[in-house]
Amino acid sequence: MKRWLRSAWSRAVQTARLCCGVPDYDTYVRHLRDHHPDRPVPSYAAFFRERQEARYKGTGGRCC
Amino acid sequence: MHTRASVPASPAARILWVSIALVGAFCLGVVALRRGEPINAIWLVAASMAVFVIGYRFYGRFIERSVLRLDPTRATPAMRHPDGLDYVPTDKWVVFGHHFAAIAGAGPLVGPVLAAQMGYLPGTLWILFGVVFAGAVQDFMILALSLRRDGRSLGHMLREELGHVPGLIAMFGVLVLMMIVLAVLALVVVKALTHSPWGTFTVAATIPIALLMGVFLRWLRPGRILEVSIIGLALLLAAIWFGRHVAGSAALAPLFDFDARALAWLLIAYGFCASVLPVWLLLAPRDYLSTFLKIGTIALLALAIFLAAPTLQMAAVTRFIDGTGPVFQGNLFPFLFITIACGAVSGWHSIIASGTTPKLLANEGEARMVGYGGMLMEAFVAIMALVAAASLHPGVYFAMNSPAALIGTTAEHAAQTISQWGFVVTPDQLTQTARDIGESSVLSRAGGAPTLAVGMARLLHEIVPGGGMMAFWYHYAILFEALFILTTVDAGTRVGRFMIQEIAGLIHQPLQHTESWTGNLLATAICVGLWGYFLYQGAVDPLGGINTLWPLFGIANQMLAAIALMLATVVVVKLKRERYVWVPGIPALWLVVCTLSAGYEKLAGPISFTAAGQKYAAAMAEGRLLAPAKNAAEMQRIVTNNYVDAALTGLFVLLVLAMAGFGVRTIARAWRINHPTTHEEPYMPLDATSGSAP
Numbered sequence: 001m002k003r004w005l006r007s008a009w010s011r012a013v014q015t016a017r018l019c020c021g022v023p024d025y026d027t028y029v030r031h032l033r034d035h036h037p038d039r040p041v042p043s044y045a046a047f048f049r050e051r052q053e054a055r056y057k058g059t060g061g062r063c064c
Numbered sequence: 065m066h067t068r069a070s071v072p073a074s075p076a077a078r079i080l081w082v083s084i085a086l087v088g089a090f091c092l093g094v095v096a097l098r099r100g101e102p103i104n105a106i107w108l109v110a111a112s113m114a115v116f117v118i119g120y121r122f123y124g125r126f127i128e129r130s131v132l133r134l135d136p137t138r139a140t141p142a143m144r145h146p147d148g149l150d151y152v153p154t155d156k157w158v159v160f161g162h163h164f165a166a167i168a169g170a171g172p173l174v175g176p177v178l179a180a181q182m183g184y185l186p187g188t189l190w191i192l193f194g195v196v197f198a199g200a201v202q203d204f205m206i207l208a209l210s211l212r213r214d215g216r217s218l219g220h221m222l223r224e225e226l227g228h229v230p231g232l233i234a235m236f237g238v239l240v241l242m243m244i245v246l247a248v249l250a251l252v253v254v255k256a257l258t259h260s261p262w263g264t265f266t267v268a269a270t271i272p273i274a275l276l277m278g279v280f281l282r283w284l285r286p287g288r289i290l291e292v293s294i295i296g297l298a299l300l301l302a303a304i305w306f307g308r309h310v311a312g313s314a315a316l317a318p319l320f321d322f323d324a325r326a327l328a329w330l331l332i333a334y335g336f337c338a339s340v341l342p343v344w345l346l347l348a349p350r351d352y353l354s355t356f357l358k359i360g361t362i363a364l365l366a367l368a369i370f371l372a373a374p375t376l377q378m379a380a381v382t383r384f385i386d387g388t389g390p391v392f393q394g395n396l397f398p399f400l401f402i403t404i405a406c407g408a409v410s411g412w413h414s415i416i417a418s419g420t421t422p423k424l425l426a427n428e429g430e431a432r433m434v435g436y437g438g439m440l441m442e443a444f445v446a447i448m449a450l451v452a453a454a455s456l457h458p459g460v461y462f463a464m465n466s467p468a469a470l471i472g473t474t475a476e477h478a479a480q481t482i483s484q485w486g487f488v489v490t491p492d493q494l495t496q497t498a499r500d501i502g503e504s505s506v507l508s509r510a511g512g513a514p515t516l517a518v519g520m521a522r523l524l525h526e527i528v529p530g531g532g533m534m535a536f537w538y539h540y541a542i543l544f545e546a547l548f549i550l551t552t553v554d555a556g557t558r559v560g561r562f563m564i565q566e567i568a569g570l571i572h573q574p575l576q577h578t579e580s581w582t583g584n585l586l587a588t589a590i591c592v593g594l595w596g597y598f599l600y601q602g603a604v605d606p607l608g609g610i611n612t613l614w615p616l617f618g619i620a621n622q623m624l625a626a627i628a629l630m631l632a633t634v635v636v637v638k639l640k641r642e643r644y645v646w647v648p649g650i651p652a653l654w655l656v657v658c659t660l661s662a663g664y665e666k667l668a669g670p671i672s673f674t675a676a677g678q679k680y681a682a683a684m685a686e687g688r689l690l691a692p693a694k695n696a697a698e699m700q701r702i703v704t705n706n707y708v709d710a711a712l713t714g715l716f717v718l719l720v721l722a723m724a725g726f727g728v729r730t731i732a733r734a735w736r737i738n739h740p741t742t743h744e745e746p747y748m749p750l751d752a753t754s755g756s757a758p
Binding site for chain 1: 146147148149150152154155157158161162165166282286287289290343344347348351352355356359424555558559562578
C-alpha cells in the first residue's frame with residue numbers, strides 16, 4: 001500500500017511537471033550516464049532553466 | 065503482419081457492455097424525449113458517459129485495429145531515439161494527463177455556453193456525436209500518423225503527404241487562425257472584466273504574483289514548481305478575497321473600473337510586454353499557475369455537478385433554432401457546428417497531437433487511450449459547461465449573453481425584452497443575480513466566461529453554502545478563466561512572433577535571429593497588432609464583439625480540423641486501405657460543408673459581414689448615425705471592420721477549397737497506384753531499440 005501510494009505520488013508529480021514542459025530529471029540523468037558518459041550532468045536547477053526556455057520556443061503547445 | 069489476434073468477448077463482458085448500452089440509451093431517451101417538464105442534469109451526464117465509454121471501446125478500437133492497424137510490437141519514436149528531453153518513453157497515465165492539459169483550454173467552456181441559446185439538446189447531440197465520429201477520430205489519427213513518422217508536426221506531414229504548396233497554405237491558415245483565437249479569447253476576458261473592479265483587480269494581481277513566483281523559481285528555490293504554485297495559489301485566493309474590499313471602496317474601485325476599449329488597450333500592452341520579457345519572469349510562472357488551476361477547477365466543476373445535481377432550466381430546444389437568436393446569428397445548420405468547435409471537434413488539437421505527445425508514448429497500443437480518450441475527456445468538459453449554462457434561469461442566461469443593442473442597458477428594459485421572447489424574467493431577478501455575485505450588472509456579459517462563472521458559482525454555492533460565498537466563487541471562476549486565457553495569449557503571441565520572424569527572415573535575414581532585439585520587438589509588435597486589431601474591433605462592435613468574432617474563430621478552427629482529417633483520409637488511401645476511407649473522410653467532408661456554408665452565409669445574405677457593412681455605409685451616405693457609432697469616424701470604422709471580416713471569411717473559404725482540391729487530387733492519384741505510397745518510417749521491432757519502457 002505504502003509503495004503504491006509512493007509510486008502514485010511520483011507519477012502525479014511527473015505529470016504535473018510534464019504539463020509545465022519539464023520532463024523527468026532522473027530519466028535524463030540516466031540517459032546521459034548510459035549513452036553520453038563524456039557529457040557533464042547538469043544540476044536540476046540548470047536542467048529546469050534550459051527546459052523552461054525551450055518550452056516557449058516551439059509551435060503551439062497549448063490549445064484555445 | 066503484426067496484428068493482435070482478436071479475443072472473443074467473455075459472457076460477463078458482453079453482459080456489461082449490453083447493460084452500459086441500455087443505460088446509455090435510456091438516459092439519452094430521457095434527455096431527448098421528455099418535453100414540458102424540466103429534467104435533471106444527471107440524465108445528461110450519464111447519457112454522455114455511456115456514449116463516451118461505448119465510443120471508446122468499440123469505435124476507437126475499430127479505428128485502432130482496422131484503420132490504423134497499430135502494432136504494440138512496433139517501436140515508437142520515443143523508443144527509437146530517446147534523448148531524455150523531448151523523446152522520452154513515459155508512463156501512459158502521465159502522457160494522458162499531459163495531453164489533456166495541453167488540449168483543454170477555454171474553447172470547450174465558451175462554445176457550449178453560447179450554443180445553449182438553441183436549448184441544451186442540439187449542443188449535447190453535436191458534442192456527443194461530433195466527438196465520437198469526428199473530434200476524437202481526428203486527434204487519434206493525427207497522433208498515430210505522427211507516431212509512425214518520428215513525431216513529425218502537422219505541417220511537416222502535410223508537406224510530405226500532400227505536397228509542398230498545400231503544406232505552406234495550411235501553415236499560413238494556422239497563423240491566421242492563431243491571431244483570431246488570441247483576439248477572441250482576449251475579448252472573452254474584456255467582456256468579463258468590463259466595469260468589474262473586483263474582477264479586474266484579481267486579474268491584475270496575478271501579474272505581481274507571477275513576478276514574485278518567477279523570482280522565487282529562478283533564485284530562491286530553482287525548479288520547485290509545486291512549492292511555488294501552492295504559494296501562488298494562496299496569494300491568488302487572498303487577492304480574490306481582498307477584491308471585495310477594492311470593489312466596495314470609493315477610493316480604490318475607480319482605479320480598477322474600465323470600459324471595454326480601455327481594457328482592450330491594456331491587454332494589448334500587456335501581451336506585448338509579456339512576450340518580450342524573459343519567459344522565466346512572467347510567462348512561465350503564470351503558465352504553471354493556470355495549468356494547475358485549470359485541472360483543479362475542471363475537477364471541482366465535475367464534483368459540483370455530481371453533488372448539486374442541478375435541474376436544467378433551459379428548454380431542450382428553444383425557438384432560436386430558426387436563426388434569430390441574440391447570442392449568435394444564423395440557423396442551427398451550419399452555425400451550431402461552427403459555434404461548438406472545441407469539445408466536439410477542434411482543429412487546433414491536430415497541432416498538439418503532432419507535437420509533444422507522439423514523442424512521449426512508449427507503445428503504439430497506448431495511442432487510443434491518449435488520443436481518442438483525451439478528446440472524450442474534453443467533450444465531457446464541454447458537456448459540463450453546457451450543464452452549467454442550461455441550469456441557469458433562461459432569463460438570466462439571455463440577459464447575460466445578448467448585446468446591449470437588443471436588450472438595452474437597464475434591468476427593466478432587458479427583463480421586458482427577454483420576457484417578450486418567451487423567457488419570463490423580472491427586473492428584480494436580474495438585479496438580485498448581480499448582487500449575489502458582487503457585480504453592479506449582469507447585462508450583456510457575452511463570451512461564455514461570465515455565464516459559466518455564474519453557473520459554477522450557483523453549483524458550488526449549493527454544496528458549500530455561506531453568506532457572500534457566491535460572489536467569491538463567481539470571481540474565482542472568472543479569475544480561473546482569465547488566467548488561462550491570458551497565458552494562451554502570452555504564449556501564443558510568442559509563438560506568433562517566432563513564426564513572423566521566420567517569415568521576415570526570408571526577406572531580411574538578420575531579422576530571423578530570435579536573440580536580436582530589433583527582430584524581437586518588430587515581430588512582437590506585428591503579432592500584437594494583428595490580434596489587437598481584431599480585439600479592439602470586438603470591443604467597439606455594435607453587437608458586442610463575440611457575436612461577430614466567434615463565428616470567424618469557429619470557421620477557422622473547423623477549417624483546420626477539416627485539413628487534418630483530409631490528411632488522415634489521404635494517408636488511409638495511400639496505405640491502400642480504401643475500404644475504410646469513410647472513417648476520416650465523412651467527418652472531413654462534413655466539416656468542409658459546414659465551413660463553406662457558414663462562410664457563404666457570412667459573405668452574402670442577411671447575416672453576412674458584407675450586409676452589415678453595406679447597412680452602415682448606406683446610412684453614412686445619407687448622413688445618418690447608427691448605434692453604437694456616435695460620429696462619422698466611428699461609422700467609417702464599423703464599415704471597414706465588417707469589410708475586413710468579410711475578406712477574412714473569403715480567405716478561409718478559398719483556403720478550404722484549395723486544400724480540398726489538393727486532397728482530392730492526391731487521393732485520386734494514390735487510388736490508381738496499386739501499392740502503398742505513404743511516408744511511414746520502416747517497421748522496427750520494439751525489442752531492437754535501446755530505449756527502456758517506463
